[in-house]
Amino acid sequence: xxxxxxxxxxxxxxxxxxxxxxxxxxxxxxxxxxxxxxxxxxxxxxxxxxxxxxxxxxxxxxxxxxxxxxxxxxxxxxxxxxxxxxxxxxxxxxxxxxxxxxxxxxxxxxxxxxxxxxxxxxxxxxxxxxxxxxxxxxxxxxxxxxxxxxxxxxxxxxxxxxxxxxxxxxxxxxxxxxxxxxxxxxxxxxxxxxxxxxxxxxxxxxxxxxxxxxxxxxxxxxxxxxxxxxxxxxxxxxxxxxxxxxxx
Amino acid sequence: xxxxxxxxxxxxxxxxxxxxxxxxxxxxxxxxxxxxxxxxxxxxxxxxxxxxxxxxxxxxxxxxxxxxxxxxxxxxxxxxxxxxxxxxxxxxxxxxxxxxxxxxxxxxxxxxxxxxxxxxxxxxxxxxxxxxxxxxxxxxxxxxxxxxxxxxxxxxxxxxxxxxxxxxxxxxxxxxxxxxxxxxxxxxxxxxxxxxxxxxxxxxxxxxxxxxxxxxxxxxxxxxxxxxxxxxxxxxxxxxxxxxxxxxxxxxxxxxxxxxxxxxxxxxxxxxxxxxxxxxxxxxxxxxxxxxxxxxxxxxxxxxxxxxxxxxxxxxxxxxxxxxxxxxxxxxxxxxxxxxxxxxxxxxxxxxxxxxxxxxxxxxxxxxxxxxxxxxxxxxx
Numbered sequence: 001x002x003x004x005x006x007x008x009x010x011x012x013x014x015x016x017x018x019x020x021x022x023x024x025x026x027x028x029x030x031x032x033x034x035x036x037x038x039x040x041x042x043x044x045x046x047x048x049x050x051x052x053x054x055x056x057x058x059x060x061x062x063x064x065x066x067x068x069x070x071x072x073x074x075x076x077x078x079x080x081x082x083x084x085x086x087x088x089x090x091x092x093x094x095x096x097x098x099x100x101x102x103x104x105x106x107x108x109x110x111x112x113x114x115x116x117x118x119x120x121x122x123x124x125x126x127x128x129x130x131x132x133x134x135x136x137x138x139x140x141x142x143x144x145x146x147x148x149x150x151x152x153x154x155x156x157x158x159x160x161x162x163x164x165x166x167x168x169x170x171x172x173x174x175x176x177x178x179x180x181x182x183x184x185x186x187x188x189x190x191x192x193x194x195x196x197x198x199x200x201x202x203x204x205x206x207x208x209x210x211x212x213x214x215x216x217x218x219x220x221x222x223x224x225x226x227x228x229x230x231x232x233x234x235x236x237x238x239x240x241x242x243x244x245x246x247x248x
Numbered sequence: 249x250x251x252x253x254x255x256x257x258x259x260x261x262x263x264x265x266x267x268x269x270x271x272x273x274x275x276x277x278x279x280x281x282x283x284x285x286x287x288x289x290x291x292x293x294x295x296x297x298x299x300x301x302x303x304x305x306x307x308x309x310x311x312x313x314x315x316x317x318x319x320x321x322x323x324x325x326x327x328x329x330x331x332x333x334x335x336x337x338x339x340x341x342x343x344x345x346x347x348x349x350x351x352x353x354x355x356x357x358x359x360x361x362x363x364x365x366x367x368x369x370x371x372x373x374x375x376x377x378x379x380x381x382x383x384x385x386x387x388x389x390x391x392x393x394x395x396x397x398x399x400x401x402x403x404x405x406x407x408x409x410x411x412x413x414x415x416x417x418x419x420x421x422x423x424x425x426x427x428x429x430x431x432x433x434x435x436x437x438x439x440x441x442x443x444x445x446x447x448x449x450x451x452x453x454x455x456x457x458x459x460x461x462x463x464x465x466x467x468x469x470x471x472x473x474x475x476x477x478x479x480x481x482x483x484x485x486x487x488x489x490x491x492x493x494x495x496x497x498x499x500x501x502x503x504x505x506x507x508x509x510x511x512x513x514x515x516x517x518x519x520x521x522x523x524x525x526x527x528x529x530x531x532x533x534x535x536x537x538x539x540x541x542x543x544x545x546x547x548x549x550x551x552x553x554x555x556x557x558x559x560x561x562x563x564x565x566x567x568x569x570x571x572x573x574x575x576x577x578x579x580x581x582x583x584x585x586x587x588x589x590x591x592x593x594x595x596x597x598x599x600x601x602x603x604x605x606x607x608x609x610x611x612x613x614x615x616x617x618x619x620x621x622x623x624x625x626x627x628x629x
């Protein structure tokens with residue numbers, strides 16, 4: 001079984017990001033970047049599927065040369081090889097989906113397993129758009145995946161319950177955080193990752209010129225939270241909710 | 249000069265940090281209290297390759313450099329100093345001498361299970377009358393046919409309890425003094441090998457510190473490590489590497505204390521504002537951060553020298569350990585000060601870090617011994 005896993009490099013989510021002074025992006029100096037946590041679930045699930053039945057898990061990421069480090073970290077979690085699609089400037093979800101679809105067209109995997117969203121921009125779009133572009137089924141926010149022949153059964157979390165979907169392969173599945181417990185990269189796996197193939201391609205090599213349909217005008221930090229107030233009585237609370245907060 | 253970690257070192261740091269935070273930190277306080285190390289953590293570390301990071305792959309190790317090993321010890325110690333020293337004593341004091349001085353057969357037989365984490369190792373050097381005066385060995389090894397017969401006892405042996413293999417220094421020729429000491433590889437299941445006593449300690453309480461007793465403990469002649477009479481040389485060379493491990497442990501303890509102090513300073517409100525707004529607190533954090541960086545740079549330099557195959561990194565390793573252990577003491581003391589009364593009680597982890605820090609000024613050569621080593625090198629040059 002051949003599984004494609006799109007991965008993304010994100011700033012360490014435990015660290016508070018700082019905006020650049022001109023609001024065009026975030027300060028990357030001194031920031032530790034990691035594999036997007038949801039993508040780790042996708043890698044883990046894919047590796048487990050191939051550990052059982054044999055196969056090939058390849059990672060795809062899009063961005064600058066610094067992404068090779070991210071791919072190596074993903075390879076240390078058990079993926080077999082990787083693609084780095086180098087682009088000069090960041091793309092939006094639609095642009096990313098175009099490139100992913102182009103890699104898909106070259107590789108023809110049985111399954112695309114993605115993280116449900118990247119924890120930096122939280123768009124939750126690229127995987128779905130990719131399935132749309134390719135005209136293949138999608139099952140998102142999986143917490144359980146079972147593959148049987150040419151069919152995948154995906155249990156997914158929805159508001160107020162669970163839903164089970166059956167999709168014909170090839171399909172796009174996105175991983176939610178309860179899907180599995182990703183392994184730690186062991187030292188032997190890290191050493192092996194160093195020797196695994198990272199194929200560098202450009203959009204031109206893939207025969208596409210990706211187009212971003214959105215433009216980031218600026219980033220701004222949320223206003224700092226104001227301190228809470230202490231009230232002496234329920235009456236005072238109700239009065240404040242009505243007159244100050246205008247919540248009632 | 250390159251101050252950046254390479255890709256492998258970064259991945260090692262990330263995986264060790266994640267493991268330390270998710271798998272070790274939640275148990276650190278309980279292990280400190282009970283004085284018992286969780287065997288699950290040893291098993292997980294074996295699985296991840298943390299018990300043989302700098303040993304070659306052909307002997308079950310990770311095939312990484314000594315800097316990676318130092319990074320792992322720092323990351324573990326930043327949440328639990330006991331876990332840090334389990335790895336450090338095992339790696340530096342047992343795996344390393346067998347790798348450097350062992351025969352091919354000894355490496356296959358003993359290093360492979362150690363480096364792959366199937367068993368822990370320890371070094372039996374210290375005795376009741378041989379502390380800083382390490383050459384004053386009373387343990388004897390007498391040749392009897394195809395065996396050596398060991399008699400004597402070793403104290404304060406880190407990992408002494410769980411170790412499956414010990415590298416033991418003993419006198420083979422009393423008259424020859426320092427040149428009459430030899431090193432042996434002793435399997436813990438040898439008849440006459442006994443773990444006599446586990447110490448109850450101020451800090452690093454979860455790690456085992458034991459007395460080992462040898463009573464007519466017969467080991468095969470081929471378990472002599474290095475040449476006859478080379479025991480003291482092996483011990484000193486081993487400690488040079490070990491000091492890099494302890495320096496890393498000290499850096500980790502200090503960094504853990506700083507992280508807790510920083511988080512607390514931001515949270516704690518006094519006089520209507522965060523205490524991190526006060527210069528008195530800021531200066532403490534600034535000093536801690538600066539000293540920790542300096543200690544890490546000294547430590548990484550010593551590890552780098554070892555990686556380059558330089559033989560004489562003893563002075564630099566001693567400097568790293570001397571400085572880092574002092575920084576660990578200062579940083580943990582100041583961390584408690586930032587916490588105030590809360591720092592003094594068990595609900596917060598900084599009192600544990602303070603207790604754990606002290607040993608780094610004592611084991612693998614006291615700070616006074618480090619100064620002797622450094623001064624000798626300075627006066628010689």
